[in-house]
Amino acid sequence: MFPIIAQNILNALQLGSVYALIALGYTMVYGILTMINFAHGDIFMVGCYLSLAAALFLLGLPLHLPAGLIFLGALLFSMLLTAILGVAIERLAYRPLRQAPRVSAVITALGVGLFLENFTLAILGPEPRHFPPLIAMTPWQVGGLSLTLLQLLILIVTALILVLLDLLVRRTLMGMAMRAISDNRPIVPLMGVSVDRVISFTFALGSAIAAAGGLLYGLAYPVLDPYMGIRIGWWAFISAVVGGIGNIRGAMLGGFILGAVEILTPMVLPSSTYRDFVAFSLLLLLLVFKPTGLLGRPLFERV
């Protein structure tokens, strides 16, 4: 029994990593704009496709690059381009509506998401694409547990991103500016800080992290389609709310909780088709009993 549970925890950590990475984007944008960027799941999808494009391109070169280099190239390429996409979306779609009623921004975000889905569909067609197996999936047996290099890589890259982001928010001037905006936006320009610049940076950062999640997801679950961002986006959004939206560490925690919900549901309930039911029930219960999420108070809480 123990190895089965341990194995499932490992799998939950792998999936939870991806949810955590995407949840960060929801939570950071909410933290500084108090707006839910409903296009974020689709930004993740675009990041996933961009990773695929870069990986296929690098594999096609007659250089026989090592897999690690291809991974790194795809990671940097998709993070950079997805960051630009995120900044462009904010500039073109959200910024003109910053003074408008909240509901306008929400509807616009949904529209941007539909645009990204259908744009991808129009270019690539509906048939799913397959991610080339870059990283070895042959499992090592460690004490009754099977662990693949890919799982290890996902956990390490995620941990690295989480630690770096935490440092950025707590230690750098840009992180201070982000926290200041979440606390009292009107005062921030009085410090000589351009609020628009910080918001652009936040979108770039959140989108780049979602792209990293896209590459890791593509490697682990190698079937991509233009609508993949919808369900994963919802799960990441629930992760952010469960952890306490606006709270960065909360998003990390929520991601791993939702990963566990998805992996453990079929162990307890007869079929994995119950997973959305379980996840949304969890969300509803939490909203009733602890509306600000597990890690409590909203916004970039002092850490």
Added chain:
Amino acid sequence: MLEVDNLWISYDRIAALRGVSFTVQKGEIVTLIGANGAGKTTILRALSGLVPAARGRVTFEGEDLLSLPAHVRVRRGMALVPEGRGIFGNLTVLENLRLAAYTRRRQDLERDLAAVFGIFPRLEERRHQWGNTLSGGEQQMLAVGRALMTKARLLLLDEPSMGLAPVLVQEIFRVLRRLNEAGTTILLVEQNARLALEVAHRAYVLETGQITLSGPCDELRHHPKVREAYLGGA
């Protein structure tokens, strides 16, 4: 240094300022006094770019200010200590000060911090405390400290005495006077007219969005209208 010419501001089409003109010379302390709702805070918010002007002209050291966004005006050398202080509660004292030095060179940071801590030793004691754990007086010190970190040559202060115990008010005003003697120009908005007229060189009296009186503080203090309306008739 600062010239305000025929400034109009409206909130939702209701005029809050109706053609206000005044100047602040380099090295002066100038105060705007007036009742609640006269438009004092509105003037400071417009000068620093937090509310747009409907009409008028503002020049700072010869440069047109109204076309610049708020964060650029700070870089030109003008800082507002806002009403209610506006301390970032989820940043420490040190982080509040560092953020205010956002646009400045990193090499100067330590020296400027030391200067602020020299003026307000309390802030140094509390430098690792969260902003929202400070007392009102400490918050006001931090708000002034932040403005100093921007290296402003013109300080705009909105009700620095509000909600503070008299002994703290005395301390803040002592600091303001000292800063002024060291070369900082100050535009002070104060509800406490007696105090303001004591510390400032010149004053403007604001009533329902218009300037109705102006002159050196020594003169205004004895003006019958000022004595009756703002100094309690004493």
